[in-house]
Amino acid sequence: MKIDSLPIPISLRTKYSALGITELYPPQAKCVEAGLFNRKNQLVAIPTASGKTLVAEMAMQKEISDGGKCLYIVPLKALAAEKYEDFSGKEVKVGIATGDPDQRDEYLGRYDIIVATSEKTDSLLRNRAEWLKRVSLLVVDEIHLIGDPSRGATLEMVIAKLRYQNPNLQIIGLSATMGNPEELANWLNAALVTSEWRPVDLREGVYYNGAIHFHGSERILQTPKKDDDLNLLLDTAEEGGQCLVFVSSRRSAEAYAKRAAVVLKKKSEALDLYAEKIAKADTTPSGKVLANSVKNGAAFHHAGLPRAAREAVEEGFRKGEIQVIASTPTLAAGLNLPARRVIIRDYQRYEAGVGMNPIPVMEYRQMAGRAGRPRLDPYGEAVLIAKDRDAVDVLFEKFIDAPAENIASQCQKENELRNHLLALITTGFAKNRAELDGFMEKSFYASQKAVHRRLDRNIGKALSYLIESGMITEETGGELLGTSFGVLASRLYLDPETASLIRDILGKQETFSAFGMLHLLCMTPNMFRFYLKASDERLVDEVFSERGDELWCEELSEEFFAAVKTALVAEAWCEEVPEDVICENFGVGAGDIHAVVENLRWLMHASARIAHEFAPRFDTDVRDLEIRIENGVKEExxxxxxxxxxxxxxxxxxxxxxxxxxxxxxxxxxxxxxxxxxxxxxxxxxxxxxxxxxxxxxxxxxxxxxxxxxxxxxxxxxxxxxxxxxx
DNA sequence: GTTTTATTTGTGTAGACAGCATGTC
DNA sequence: CTACACAAATAAAAC
The missing domain is CATH 1.10.150.20 (5' to 3' exonuclease, C-terminal subdomain)
Known part of the structure; x- marks a missing residue:
C-alpha cells in the first residue's frame, strides 16, 4: 500500500518521503484495511520495531486534520520524551505531560497531541482537566501492560474513565504479542490486527558447545575461550556488529562488562570521551568500573546508574562506539536501542520468597525483539545460552516456540480498588454503590470473567476501608461523598493507605522528628524501599536500639527495617553526606539515591499539605524538611x-x-x-x-x-x- | 618456594509511575 | 521451601 494513496495530511507525506518511506509495511496496511482512518477502534498486536508508531502517527494526523485532539499514553517518562520528539513538527502542536515539570497542565489543552504517562493522565483526570473531555483519539502504547501487577490497574481505569467521558472516543491500542489479544480487543470493542512480520529478519537460537542452533540450521563459532557469553560477543564483534546482553542482576551486568572489556580492548578517542563523561557523572566505585569498561568498548546499564551515565552509555552505543551493553531489564522495555545480536544469558530471575523463576515469554520477546537494526543490520539474532545439551530443546520449547502469556486484569485487587474507587467517587464518576458497580461492570476484569464474586467482595471491603478512614461518607440515601481528606488524598495521587498513615501517625506525635518523618514515609506503600542485605542488619539494629525514640512507627516487620535503611539514606542526603560516601556505606548506586530523593520529594510535599490541614502545629517542620530533601541540605x-x-x-x-x-x-x-x-x-x-x-x-x-x-x-x-x- | 588454577563457601538478588511551581553547577 | 552468579577463601597443581 502506497503512502500517497492514504488520507493523511500532505505535510506528513512530505515527512515520510524525506525519510524514504513510500510504502506501508504489511501489518500497517492491515491496520488501514481494518478501518484505521474510519475511526475504528484497533488493537495492534505486532512485534517490536514493525512500525506501530507510524500507524499511530498517521491516525493522529488524520484525526487532527478533521479537527480532533489526540492523547498518546506511554508507560515511561523516557518514552514520552522519545515520542514527543517523533511527533513534533511544524504542522502539529505536541505537548508532553509527565510528573516532571515540563509544561503547565492548563496549557496542555492547546496541543493537538499530548504525550503522557498513564499515571499523569490519571492524575489529570482526578484534577478534572477540562481538555481531557475534548480528546477524540486515544492511543495506548504497550497496552498489554494492563496486566502488569503494579501498574496495570491504573492503565485500565484510565482507559475506562476516558471512554466513559467520551463514548465517541476512538481507541488504538499498541501491544506486544500476547496470549489473549482477542479478549482485550473484545473489551475495547476493537478490530484485532496481528502479524508476525518484521522489517529485519529475526533469527532466534540457542547456543551450546560452540554452536548456535537455529530452527533448521546452525552456526559454528571459532571458540578459543571457554566463556560462552564472551564467545558470542566476539563472534559478532568480528563482523562489526553490536551486542546487547541481558542478565538478571546489577552485579552480573557489571561483572560482564568488566570481562568483556578485557577481551574487546577496543580503543578510540570517542570512547575515552564517553568514559570521561561517565567518570564525572558517577564517582562511586561502580562508576569507575563503568568508565574503565567503556574505554575498552564495553558497558553496563541498570537503574543504579545516575541518569547522565545511563545516557552516555546509550549514546555511545547508538553511535556505534560501544560494542556491547550488559543490561538488566531496564533496556528491554524502554528506549529504542537495537543491536545486531541480543544475548539472553539469564532467563531466570530471583523473586523474593520464591527463588529463581523463568522470566515470562512476553519479556523474552521484548528482549529478543531488540535484535536487528532496521536498514543497518542484514539480520538480527537472539541467542539464549544453554548450560547442557538437554537445555537446548527445553529453551526452544519454553521461550522460542512458546506462546506468549495471557494478560489478566489487575483492577479487582483490594488495594487497587481502594485507590481507584476513591478517585471515581471524588471526581464524580460514581455517586453511589450502584453507579460504582455499573462502572466496574464495564472493566476489562468484568469482560474477562463471567462471575464477579471476587470483584464484588473487594469493592465492599475497599468501600468500608475508605469510610472507616474518613475519606468518604455514606449518606442515608446511599450517596457516597468524598470528605475533604479523601479529595485531598485523591488529588495528591496518594494511595489511601499512605494518606491515612501520614495523617494518623503525624497527628499522634507530640514533638517532631525529621528521622521519624522520613521513616514514616518510607513505610508507606507509595515509597520505594531498599532491599535489606545481611550486612545491613547490624547497622539497622543499632539504629533501632539507639534511636528508637526518634521513630514513630513500631511494627517489627521486614518492611520496617527496610524502611529504616531507606530513611537512613535519605537522612544522609539531608545531612550533606557526599554521594559516594552514601553509596559506599549502604551499598547502593548513585542513581538509587536520586530515586529515593525524588520519591520522598513527592511524599514530603503531600505530607506538607496533609499536615497543613490535619496537624497544623507541624506545618513549618514538615515544610522545612521538604526543602531539605529537595536540596539535600542541613537545617542550618x-x-x-x-x-x-x-x-x-x-x-x-x-x-x-x-x-x-x-x-x-x-x-x-x-x-x-x-x-x-x-x-x-x-x-x-x-x-x-x-x-x-x-x-x-x-x-x-x-x-x-x-x-x-x-x-x-x-x-x-x-x-x-x-x-x-x-x- | 612461588605463581597459577581449580574447588569450596558465603552472600545477595529488576524496574520506576505520581504533586507543585521555577531553579542548580 | 525452590537457583544461580559472583567473589573471596582455600586447596591443588604447575612452574
Missing part, C-alpha cells in the same frame, strides 16, 4: 537556600564563611560575597535579602560593578529537574 542552611540562585553548594560556601542568614549577607563585606557568588548573582541575591529583611539596599549598592556579561538565554541549557546537573 535553610535561611540561605530560600534565596533564588542559591543551592546546596553556594549556601554551604557562604555558611562556612560565617554568612548564615540573609541578614548576614547584607552586613557582610560585599567583596567577600562577590568572591563567592560573582557580581551578577550577588546583586540579585542582595536585592532578595533586602526585600526579605525589609531593609533598603543603599548601604551596599555601588561596590558591585556590572562587569560580567550576562549569559544570553539561548546559551543556557534549561534543565528539567534539580537532579539533572552533572550532565
Amino acid at each position: 542552611l535553610l535561611p540561605l537556600i530560600t534565596l533564588r540562585g542559591i543551592g546546596r553548594i553556594r549556601a554551604r560556601r557562604l555558611f562556612d564563611r560565617g554568612i548564615t542568614t540573609p541578614e548576614d549577607l547584607l552586613s557582610a563585606e560585599p567583596k567577600d560575597v562577590v568572591g563567592i557568588l560573582g557580581t551578577v548573582l550577588t546583586k540579585s541575591v542582595l536585592e532578595q535579602a533586602a526585600k526579605k529583611t525589609g531593609r533598603t539596599l543603599d548601604a551596599v549598592p555601588l561596590l558591585i560593578e556590572e562587569e560580567a556579561v550576562p549569559v544570553k538565554a539561548s546559551e543556557t541549557k534549561p534543565q528539567k529537574t534539580l537532579f539533572d546537573f552533572g550532565e
Whole structure:
C-alpha cells in the first residue's frame, strides 16, 4: 500500500518521503484495511520495531486534520520524551505531560497531541482537566501492560474513565504479542490486527558447545575461550556488529562488562570521551568500573546508574562506539536501542520468597525483539545460552516456540480498588454503590470473567476501608461523598493507605522528628524501599536500639527495617553526606539515591499539605524538611537556600564563611560575597535579602560593578529537574 | 618456594509511575 | 521451601 494513496495530511507525506518511506509495511496496511482512518477502534498486536508508531502517527494526523485532539499514553517518562520528539513538527502542536515539570497542565489543552504517562493522565483526570473531555483519539502504547501487577490497574481505569467521558472516543491500542489479544480487543470493542512480520529478519537460537542452533540450521563459532557469553560477543564483534546482553542482576551486568572489556580492548578517542563523561557523572566505585569498561568498548546499564551515565552509555552505543551493553531489564522495555545480536544469558530471575523463576515469554520477546537494526543490520539474532545439551530443546520449547502469556486484569485487587474507587467517587464518576458497580461492570476484569464474586467482595471491603478512614461518607440515601481528606488524598495521587498513615501517625506525635518523618514515609506503600542485605542488619539494629525514640512507627516487620535503611539514606542526603560516601556505606548506586530523593520529594510535599490541614502545629517542620530533601541540605542552611540562585553548594560556601542568614549577607563585606557568588548573582541575591529583611539596599549598592556579561538565554541549557546537573 | 588454577563457601538478588511551581553547577 | 552468579577463601597443581 502506497503512502500517497492514504488520507493523511500532505505535510506528513512530505515527512515520510524525506525519510524514504513510500510504502506501508504489511501489518500497517492491515491496520488501514481494518478501518484505521474510519475511526475504528484497533488493537495492534505486532512485534517490536514493525512500525506501530507510524500507524499511530498517521491516525493522529488524520484525526487532527478533521479537527480532533489526540492523547498518546506511554508507560515511561523516557518514552514520552522519545515520542514527543517523533511527533513534533511544524504542522502539529505536541505537548508532553509527565510528573516532571515540563509544561503547565492548563496549557496542555492547546496541543493537538499530548504525550503522557498513564499515571499523569490519571492524575489529570482526578484534577478534572477540562481538555481531557475534548480528546477524540486515544492511543495506548504497550497496552498489554494492563496486566502488569503494579501498574496495570491504573492503565485500565484510565482507559475506562476516558471512554466513559467520551463514548465517541476512538481507541488504538499498541501491544506486544500476547496470549489473549482477542479478549482485550473484545473489551475495547476493537478490530484485532496481528502479524508476525518484521522489517529485519529475526533469527532466534540457542547456543551450546560452540554452536548456535537455529530452527533448521546452525552456526559454528571459532571458540578459543571457554566463556560462552564472551564467545558470542566476539563472534559478532568480528563482523562489526553490536551486542546487547541481558542478565538478571546489577552485579552480573557489571561483572560482564568488566570481562568483556578485557577481551574487546577496543580503543578510540570517542570512547575515552564517553568514559570521561561517565567518570564525572558517577564517582562511586561502580562508576569507575563503568568508565574503565567503556574505554575498552564495553558497558553496563541498570537503574543504579545516575541518569547522565545511563545516557552516555546509550549514546555511545547508538553511535556505534560501544560494542556491547550488559543490561538488566531496564533496556528491554524502554528506549529504542537495537543491536545486531541480543544475548539472553539469564532467563531466570530471583523473586523474593520464591527463588529463581523463568522470566515470562512476553519479556523474552521484548528482549529478543531488540535484535536487528532496521536498514543497518542484514539480520538480527537472539541467542539464549544453554548450560547442557538437554537445555537446548527445553529453551526452544519454553521461550522460542512458546506462546506468549495471557494478560489478566489487575483492577479487582483490594488495594487497587481502594485507590481507584476513591478517585471515581471524588471526581464524580460514581455517586453511589450502584453507579460504582455499573462502572466496574464495564472493566476489562468484568469482560474477562463471567462471575464477579471476587470483584464484588473487594469493592465492599475497599468501600468500608475508605469510610472507616474518613475519606468518604455514606449518606442515608446511599450517596457516597468524598470528605475533604479523601479529595485531598485523591488529588495528591496518594494511595489511601499512605494518606491515612501520614495523617494518623503525624497527628499522634507530640514533638517532631525529621528521622521519624522520613521513616514514616518510607513505610508507606507509595515509597520505594531498599532491599535489606545481611550486612545491613547490624547497622539497622543499632539504629533501632539507639534511636528508637526518634521513630514513630513500631511494627517489627521486614518492611520496617527496610524502611529504616531507606530513611537512613535519605537522612544522609539531608545531612550533606557526599554521594559516594552514601553509596559506599549502604551499598547502593548513585542513581538509587536520586530515586529515593525524588520519591520522598513527592511524599514530603503531600505530607506538607496533609499536615497543613490535619496537624497544623507541624506545618513549618514538615515544610522545612521538604526543602531539605529537595536540596539535600542541613537545617542550618535553610535561611540561605530560600534565596533564588542559591543551592546546596553556594549556601554551604557562604555558611562556612560565617554568612548564615540573609541578614548576614547584607552586613557582610560585599567583596567577600562577590568572591563567592560573582557580581551578577550577588546583586540579585542582595536585592532578595533586602526585600526579605525589609531593609533598603543603599548601604551596599555601588561596590558591585556590572562587569560580567550576562549569559544570553539561548546559551543556557534549561534543565528539567534539580537532579539533572552533572550532565 | 612461588605463581597459577581449580574447588569450596558465603552472600545477595529488576524496574520506576505520581504533586507543585521555577531553579542548580 | 525452590537457583544461580559472583567473589573471596582455600586447596591443588604447575612452574
